[in-house]
Amino acid sequence: MRANYRSLKSLRTYSIPFTGLKPGRHEFEYAxxxxxxxxxxxxxxxxxxxxxxxxxxxxxxxxILNFDIQGTISMTCDKCLSEYPFPVTIRExxxxxxxxxxxxxxxxxxxxxxxxxxxxxxxxIYEYVNVAIPFISVCSDEGKTPYCDKEMxxxxxxxxxxxxxxxxxxxxxxxxxxx
Numbered sequence: 634m635r636a637n638y639r640s641l642k643s644l645r646t647y648s649i650p651f652t653g654l655k656p657g658r659h660e661f662e663y664a665x666x667x668x669x670x671x672x673x674x675x676x677x678x679x680x681x682x683x684x685x686x687x688x689x690x691x692x693x694x695x696x697i698l699n700f701d702i703q704g705t706i707s708m709t710c711d712k713c714l715s716e717y718p719f720p721v722t723i724r725e726x727x728x729x730x731x732x733x734x735x736x737x738x739x740x741x742x743x744x745x746x747x748x749x750x751x752x753x754x755x756x757x758i759y760e761y762v763n764v765a766i767p768f769i770s771v772c773s774d775e776g777k778t779p780y781c782d783k784e785m786x787x788x789x790x791x792x793x794x795x796x797x798x799x800x801x802x803x804x805x806x807x808x809x810x811x812x
Contacts (some may be wrong), residue, residue, distance in 0.1 A: 644672055644753065644755040645753075646663070646755075647663060647753055647754050647755035647758065648751040648752065648753045648754075649661055649687070649689060649751055649752050649753075649754060650750060650751040651689070651691060651696055651750070651751060651752060652750040652751070654691050655691070656691050656692060656693065657690070657691060658688060658689070658690050658691075659688075659689045659690075659691065660686065660687070660688050660689075661686070661687045661689065662684065662685070662686050662687070663684070663685045663687070663754075663758070664683075664684060664685075665681055665682075665683035665684070665685050665702070665704070665758060665762070666681060666682060666683070667679065667680050667681065669681070669755075669758075669759075670759075672755075673759055676759070676763070677763050677766055678706050678707075678762055678763060678766065679707065680706070680707035681704065681705065681706045681707065681762070682704045682705050683702055683703065683704035683705070683706070683721065683762065684702070684703055684704055685700060685701070685702045685754075685758050686700075686701045686702075687699065687700055687701075687754060688701075694730060694731055695728055695729060695730040695731060696728070696729040696730075696745070696752065697726065697727075697728055698726065698727040698728070698729065698752075698754065698757075699724075699725075699726050700723065700724065700725045700726070700727070700754075700757070700758070700761060701723070701724055702721065702722075702723040702724075702725075702758065702761060702762065703721065703722050703723070704720075704721060705718040705719060705720055705721065706718070706719045706721055706762065706765075706766070707719070708766070708767075708770045709770065710770060710771055710772050710780075710781070710782075711769055711770050711771055712771050712772070712785075712786070712789070713772070713781055713782040713783075713785040713786050713789075714782060714785060715772075715780050715781060715782040715785070716780065717772050717778065717780035717781075718780075719766075719767075719770070721762065721765050723761050723762065723765050725757075725761050727743065727754075727757055728741065728742050728743070729742070729743040729744070729745050729752055730742055730743075730744055730745070731744075731745050731746075731747075732744040732745065732746060733746070733747070
């Protein structure tokens with residue numbers, strides 16, 4: 634799944650020119666914020682404050698890119714619908730090998746041809762961050778954070794079905810007798 638970019642010019646900032654670099658380790662750092670995610674049309678993330686550090690090891694036949702992405706993403710709680718900061722720590726590795734012709738890219742290895750002089754990491758960063766989003770998004774300490782909508786949580790409690798002493802919903806008792 635490679636992301637589609639809307640305007641490639643603004644994402645040029647995330648290109649790493651490897652042609653003139655000597656073999657060895659090189660470090661790059663990028664600020665990932667709201668403007669970055671605005672460039673992707675259907676992004677799940679709209680607001681973020683992240684720092685992406687990339688350690689690139691250039692070898693004769695390949696580039697090894699180690700990503701370290703840390704910061705917060707603004708998420709909406711699925712329970713109380715309030716916005717809260719979700720802490721993110723992502724560590725990923727991507728290998729790019731040098732080849733004669735561009736072959737079908739696998740998820741693990743990117744092939745760079747002799748015509749390639751740089752590698753754009755914007756799509757990789759975008760994918761890593763979006764994959765880090767939890768399927769169900771709820772505040773870590775429900776009702777006790779300054780972000781929680783306490784009024785909404787109270788309404789949900791009031792609408793919740795009554796439970797008996799065992800913590801079971803008595804509406805299911807009628808179904809237990811069916812056989």
